[in-house]
Amino acid sequence: MQKVIKSSNLNKDLAYILGRLAFDKLFILTDENTDRLCYPLIKENEQAGKADKIIIKAGDGNKNIDSLSSIWKYLSENGATRHSLLVNLGGGMLTDIGGFAAATFKRGIKCINIPTTLLGAVDAAVGGKTGINFNGLKNEIGAFAPAETVLIDSVFFRSLDRRNFLSGYAEMIKHGLIDSDKEWNATLSFDTEEIDYDGLKQLVVDSVAIKERIVEKDPFEKGIRKALNLGHTAGHAFESLSHEAGKPVPHGYAVAWGIICELYLSQKYCGFPKEKLYRTVYFIRDNYEGFFFDCGHYEQLYEYMKHDKKNESGAVNFTFLSDVGKIEINRTATKEDIFDSIDFLRESVGL
Numbered sequence: 630m631q632k633v634i635k636s637s638n639l640n641k642d643l644a645y646i647l648g649r650l651a652f653d654k655l656f657i658l659t660d661e662n663t664d665r666l667c668y669p670l671i672k673e674n675e676q677a678g679k680a681d682k683i684i685i686k687a688g689d690g691n692k693n694i695d696s697l698s699s700i701w702k703y704l705s706e707n708g709a710t711r712h713s714l715l716v717n718l719g720g721g722m723l724t725d726i727g728g729f730a731a732a733t734f735k736r737g738i739k740c741i742n743i744p745t746t747l748l749g750a751v752d753a754a755v756g757g758k759t760g761i762n763f764n765g766l767k768n769e770i771g772a773f774a775p776a777e778t779v780l781i782d783s784v785f786f787r788s789l790d791r792r793n794f795l796s797g798y799a800e801m802i803k804h805g806l807i808d809s810d811k812e813w814n815a816t817l818s819f820d821t822e823e824i825d826y827d828g829l830k831q832l833v834v835d836s837v838a839i840k841e842r843i844v845e846k847d848p849f850e851k852g853i854r855k856a857l858n859l860g861h862t863a864g865h866a867f868e869s870l871s872h873e874a875g876k877p878v879p880h881g882y883a884v885a886w887g888i889i890c891e892l893y894l895s896q897k898y899c900g901f902p903k904e905k906l907y908r909t910v911y912f913i914r915d916n917y918e919g920f921f922f923d924c925g926h927y928e929q930l931y932e933y934m935k936h937d938k939k940n941e942s943g944a945v946n947f948t949f950l951s952d953v954g955k956i957e958i959n960r961t962a963t964k965e966d967i968f969d970s971i972d973f974l975r976e977s978v979g980l
């Protein structure tokens with residue numbers, strides 16, 4: 630099982646992890662940004678300081694076959710064997726592609742994820758989903774391949790800008806919703822303007838634990854792991870539309886809007902309590918500014934939802950809630966209700 634270490638001393642914990650793993654050669658994968666901003670924080674570690682570094686271009690647009698091929702090539706030409714270890718230092722894009730490179734190089738080498746964004750820490754780096762975008766589709770090629778260890782240290786979150794902070798925070802709201810009133814309340818009561826980093830650290834620890842519990846029960850998303858898709862059926866459609874419109878929004882913003890649509894549908898189909906719907910809506914409205922789209926885009930949004938890889942037998946697959954912590958997977962909704970949910974989103978957050 631994947632080990633997740635919530636660190637207070639990055640270099641000490643990294644030394645501990647590297648000391649426990651047997652490997653013949655160490656490689657560190659970074660992108661142009663994490664190489665400059667994050668690698669200096671781990672290079673004091675003697676092994677990390679001497680490791681071979683692979684640097685790829687940053688950004689989700691580079692989570693592609695060319696970057697993957699350049700990682701494989703570097704490993705192949707620089708003495709990596711089946712017993713080598715890859716450390717993935719970066720956000721979700723980096724741990725996704727690095728995890729997939731590790732899973733496929735010589736049929737699989739070990740890797741460690743050190744997420745450097747909130748989104749990476751609470752979602753992408755944990756749970757073993759790896760892959761690349763292909764043929765215009767997000768995460769079209771990939772594998773379930775958990776990193777040996779995920780090392781989470783909040784030292785990286787202090788330098789995040791507000792958009793990146795909020796992008797990760799949307800996944801924490803989702804974790805609160807699928808878990809319990811206590812966690813949901815905690816995420817919605819947190820002051821996102823004046824961030825208390827110690828408080829954030831505890832919230833992150835709790836949020837990651839929620840994801841770990843679910844992934845442990847269902848690592849290959851046959852059942853309950855679909856709970857983690859709350860907000861993502863509509864969310865991926867908003868994200869894709871924003872990219873196509875040339876106004877890309879961060880993943881978590883699209884997920885936050887998707888949560889509003891899917892809680893609206895949860896209320897309609899499963900009786901999710903109205904007061905909890907509105908409390909969540911107000912939090913999202915107050916924090917996540919919108920991007921412009923109108924009812925002329927609804928058909929296109931619906932097309933994106935119909936092509937979501939989570940669907941089965943042609944129906945749009947949703948995860949709904951009958952209450953906070955009460956999960957209803959494999960639900961569908963009519964096209965009319967889906968359009969109503971987007972109307973509700975636009976009215977409630979003023980898109």
Ligand code: GLY
Pocket residue numbers: 752753755756758854857858
């Ligand atoms: N990002 C949702 C999952 O890992 O299942």
